[in-house]
Amino acid sequence: MTDLPTDLTRASAADLAGALASGTISSVEVTQAHLDRIAAVDGQVHSYLHVDGAGALAQARAVDERRRAGETLGALAGVPIAVKDVMTTKGLPTTCGSKILEGWIPPYDATVVSKLREAGLPILGKTNMDEFAMGSSTEHSAYGPSHNPWDLDRIPGGSGGGSSSVLASFQAPLATGTDTGGSIRQPAAVTATVGTKPTYGGVSRYGLVALASSLDQAGPCGRTVLDTALLHAVMGGHDPMDSTSIDAPVPPVVEAARAASVKGMRIGVVKELGGEGYQPGVRARFDESVALLEELGAQVVEVSCPNFEYALATYYLILPSEASSNLAKFDAMRYGMRVLPEGVDAPSAEQVMAATRDAGFGPEVKRRIILGTYALSSGYYDAYYGSAQKVRALIAQDFDEAYAQVDVLVSPTAPTTAFKLGDKLEDPMAMYLNDIATIPANLAGVPGMSIPSGLADEDGLPAGIQILAPAMKDERLYSVGAALEAALVDRWGGPILDRAPELGAAAAKGA
Amino acid sequence: MTTVATDAVMDYDEAMTKFDPVMGLEVHVELHTATKMFCGCPTEFGAEPNSQVCPVCLGLPGALPVVNEKAVESAIRIGLALNCEIAEWCRFARKNYFYPDMPKNFQTSQYDEPIAFEGHLDVELEDGSVYRVEIERAHMEEDTGKSLHIGGATGRIHGADHSLVDYNRAGIPLIEIVTKPMVGAGERAPEVAKAYVSALRDLLRALDVSDVKMEQGSMRCDANVSLRPRVGEPLDEAQLAVPLGTRTETKNVNSLRSVERAVRYEISRHAAILDGGGSILQETRHWHEDTGITTSGRVKSDAEDYRYFPEPDLVPVAPTRETVETLRGTLPEPPGLRRKRLQSDWGYSDLEMRDVVNAGAVELIEETVAAGASAGAAKKWWLGEPSRRANAEGQDIVTYAAGLGLTPAHVAELDGMVAAGRLNDSMARQVLDGVLAGEGTPTAVADARGLELVQDDGALEAAVDKVIEANPDVAAKIRDGKVAAAGALIGQVMKEMKGQADAGKARELILAKLQ
Structure with missing residues (x-):
């Protein structure tokens, strides 16, 4: 049994779970430690949009009682978690980072949230995100950006920058995310944490406020591959409330993470992901990781996926199209914000809808609604949405052909390390390019993971390596991820997050 | 109060000499599945407002639809009964537009991949001839909520203070059944329209898939009409071969009679416009049951764009x-x-x-x-008073009878x-009146009203003797063989007996005494 650090917030979820199971610590203690940490540092990081201390402690007490009563509990029972604010939580605010949902208290739990509650994970609070998950930096949150614990002037990635910064600043051992084009993986990469986008349909979407239905996928975020696997096993599985959910058991992700082996595996380096536009330090850490995998017994080859070139363009037709329709429901008629148009006497429902949507949505959301509305318009549909669906099929075909040759694919997760807050806010295209390596997996529905590959030489900031596997072979991500993680941690002489600056010091530097 | 200008119309017969009508009917049918199309909420009509809702049908953020398998089965059975092809693979599509009674601001429907397509329904007309209606498609979709506009004079949104x-x-699951253009009906177009909707109902x-109650909106008809030169x-x-003219779509025509009237009216209205050198505006029209006219709804230009996508x-x-x-096999x-x-x-004649x-x-x-x-x-009892009264109330007889609690068992009881020999015809009519008035079963009504044929032959014989004595001329005629004259005496005997006698028996007695 591993000795826990004195500061419980530095412990892994797996170690906490072990100590909880053996009765060394209580869930109330662990939960309180994290609430204290939140109180101490979240003022600087701004990871949380809502902290539910009372609720989390009540759940922790309930788990402790069940354990004392001798009940058999799930593997993560008692380990607290942070939930991305895109998932509905009964009785807890759910804003999706938008003003338009300010004050809305959902009357129901997302399936993922129900599973967390049933598994006994106290919910610490809801994490920040780009509005309706549209962005790569959290700068599009209507409630202000989250900060990267490695450098508070930098972005923590997005849209799940709240969840990534929560983990990197030890405000929770686990967090949930959603990934539509990289919103789990890119934040993990720039904060030196771990995140998995499972196979599309592997985790229920019921209760996830939809961005783009055919791309959205909820997944686990952690600081280690094993922690992430443990959470994946809790979140995943068939849900009759989600028609697109796969009716099959969760792949054996925990077993794979524990086995941590790449011996005899064929690993493909995607030629199209890693050339021009990739920061040298990111590229260098990636190449070292690939060499390490080879040393560990994997066979590495280069694989070409020629249609990945069109992934970004395809994505920015499909996503806005679906989003424009998914976001139509925010109309001030039933819930959320309601704004009356100025200077209009007895406004019509239509005028109230327009005024509310104008005031309630931020510029990025409006941009994508307009793009999507245009792409679906009659006369343009075939050229835009229709063509995009065809290219999407070609990208899926590229994956199929690649997986005929190799077991997994790898690439850098994001082309650069974390950029400075404000740097790309005025240049949507530059922002979109951040997701160039993560988007193909969403278009094809295949699973992907990001784990830390080290710090880039030029800026000392974290870089990530992405592992991709065929649909429903999520366990391969964990085999490769855990094996590489072990080798890297060994090389680094400890977890990479130990090198992150102390938050107090970073704040002093910033001041 | 807005005044509606009445459009010019051309006499129908005259219109028919100049124009050839073409129709297209779209019928929406609410399925009577126990639960809604995409969630588990009940579908019962008339419940407390907003009591049969959940995150899915309210379109709450995060909620997702799951298809009701029973509704798909019903859709397939409807398609098969309409002689349609059934798709091997089809998808739902989103029809995007903003309206407060549509929770997601898109309707989940089917667009270019309907579950059923290319069918027909043979419809028998009044004279026994058959018109084949070609069916374009039958597709699945969900119904919208219902807006109630408060404070306006017309119940429409225009002029209302607020809406609920x-x-x-x-x-609620809907099947929309769309015909191909119905051509070749000529002057019988309105009759064909009515006969089609009736046959479909x-x-x-x-099929037992819907309540098909037009007055409750579980079956709704939109009638498209256009004219081309004759x-x-x-x-x-x-x-x-003459190209089709511009059509108008008259929405929510909700009785069989209205279908016929609305088509007829639109034909006359189009004819007046076209004959005057005008052109038809492609628009939706509102049907006014009371005045029998249509008024302009919204202009349906080609610019209307629902941005359908799977x-x-x-x-x-x-x-x-x-x-x-x-x-x-279940049809x-x-x-x-x-x-x-x-x-x-039953041995009925065609008529x-x-x-x-x-x-x-x-x-x-x-x-x-x-x-x-x-x-x-x-037949005699149902097509008599109950049918006459249902007509006067503007209801179909099934609904009318059900509303009054008159059942087939009652009618059989009455006939029995x-x-x-307990009742004669006129007494039976009185009993039926009593049942229709809610006085109970036929036996209960007859008992309560004291209606029962007098079975005492002595009393009847006395009455016959009395009437013969009072009418010597008529009695003489009968004695001379003019048997038909007995009718006059029978009437008087029945009067003597206060109606509670068997007229057949009275006739027998009279003839026996005078022959």
């Missing part, structure tokens, strides 16, 4: 051929064939059968016969009382 929305109806009722007889090749939250519907064939006897069989069982069908009393008579009445009696 009831989402109980939101998400019978078919859906036989160049020959309706079915002449030259006439069929519903990404649902997986395709792909019924196996085995499933389709199994469902084909009821087609109403047309069934009628022919019943007509022969009698048509009266029964037009009165909508086929099922009532079938049940009444099953309850023991003769076919002739069942006549057959057993």
Whole structure:
């Protein structure tokens, strides 16, 4: 049994779970430690949009009682978690980072949230995100950006920058995310944490406020591959409330993470992901990781996926199209914000809808609604949405052909390390390019993971390596991820997050 | 209060000399599945507003739809009954537009991949001829909520102070059945329209997939009408080759009679415009039941864009051929064939059968016969007072009778009382009045009103003697062999007996005494 650090917030979820199971610590203690940490540092990081201390402690007490009563509990029972604010939580605010949902208290739990509650994970609070998950930096949150614990002037990635910064600043051992084009993986990469986008349909979407239905996928975020696997096993599985959910058991992700082996595996380096536009330090850490995998017994080859070139363009037709329709429901008629148009006497429902949507949505959301509305318009549909669906099929075909040759694919997760807050806010295209390596997996529905590959030489900031596997072979991500993680941690002489600056010091530097 | 300018109309017969009408009917049918199309909420009509809702049918953020398998089955059965092809693979699509009674601001419907397509329904007209209606498609979709506009004079949104929305109806499964352009009906177009909707209603009722209550909105009809110049007889090749004119779509015509009237009215209105050199505006029209006219709704330009795209939250519907064939095996006897069989069982003439069908009393008579009445009696009682009153109320007889609690069993009971000699015809009518007035079963009414034929032959004989004595001239005529004259005496005997006598027996006695 591993000795826990004195500061419980530095412990892994797996170690906490072990100590909880053996009765060394209580869930109330662990939960309180994290609430204290939140109180101490979240003022600087701004990871949380809502902290539910009372609720989390009540759940922790309930788990402790069940354990004392001798009940058999799930593997993560008692380990607290942070939930991305895109998932509905009964009785807890759910804003999706938008003003338009300010004050809305959902009357129901997302399936993922129900599973967390049933598994006994106290919910610490809801994490920040780009509005309706549209962005790569959290700068599009209507409630202000989250900060990267490695450098508070930098972005923590997005849209799940709240969840990534929560983990990197030890405000929770686990967090949930959603990934539509990289919103789990890119934040993990720039904060030196771990995140998995499972196979599309592997985790229920019921209760996830939809961005783009055919791309959205909820997944686990952690600081280690094993922690992430443990959470994946809790979140995943068939849900009759989600028609697109796969009716099959969760792949054996925990077993794979524990086995941590790449011996005899064929690993493909995607030629199209890693050339021009990739920061040298990111590229260098990636190449070292690939060499390490080879040393560990994997066979590495280069694989070409020629249609990945069109992934970004395809994505920015499909996503806005679906989003424009998914976001139509925010109309001030039933819930959320309601704004009356100025200077209009007895406004019509239509005028109230327009005024509310104008005031309630931020510029990025409006941009994508307009793009999507245009792409679906009659006369343009075939050229835009229709063509995009065809290219999407070609990208899926590229994956199929690649997986005929190799077991997994790898690439850098994001082309650069974390950029400075404000740097790309005025240049949507530059922002979109951040997701160039993560988007193909969403278009094809295949699973992907990001784990830390080290710090880039030029800026000392974290870089990530992405592992991709065929649909429903999520366990391969964990085999490769855990094996590489072990080798890297060994090389680094400890977890990479130990090198992150102390938050107090970073704040002093910033001041 | 807004005043509506009345449009000019051309006399219908005159219109027919100049124009050839073409129709297209879109019928929306609410399925009576226990739960909604995409969630588990109940579908009962008339519940407390917003009591049958959940995150899915309210379109709450995060909620997702799941297809009701029963609704898909019903859709396939409807398609098969309409002789349609059933898609091997089809998807739902989102129809995007903003309206407060639509929770998601898109309707989950089907667009270019309907579950059923390319069918037909043969419709029998009043004179027994058959018109084949070609079916373009039948597709699945969800109903919207219902807006109630408060404070305006018309109940429409225009002029209202505020509106209330009831989402109980939101998400109820709908099947939309769309015809191809109905050509070649000529002057019978309105009749064909009515006959089609009526035949469709019978078919859906036989399938037991919907309540098909037009007055409750569980079956709603939109009628598209256009005219083209008349160049020959309706079915002449030259006439069929004339391009279609611009159409109008009259929405929510919700009775069979209105379907006929609305089509007829639109034909006359179009004719007046076209004959005056004007052109038809492509628009929706509102039907006004009370005044029998249509008024302009919204202009339906080609610019209206629903931005359809395949519903990404649902997986395709792909019924196996085995499933389709199994469902084909559950189809009821087609109403047309069934009628022919019943007509022969009941021994009705064509004219009698048509009266029964037009009165909508086929099922009532079938049940009444099953309850023991003769076919002739069942027809006589249902098509008499109950049918007359239902008509006067503007209701169909089934709804009317159900509303008053008059059942086939009652009618059979009444017939039994006549057959057993307890009641004569006129007494039976009084008893029926009592049942219709809610006084109870026929036996209860007869007991309460003291209606019973006098079985005492002595009293009848005394009455006959009295009447013969009072009418020596008539008695003489009968003695001379003019048997028909007995009628006058029978009437007086019945009067003496205060109606409570068997007229047949009275006649027998009179003749026996005078011959």
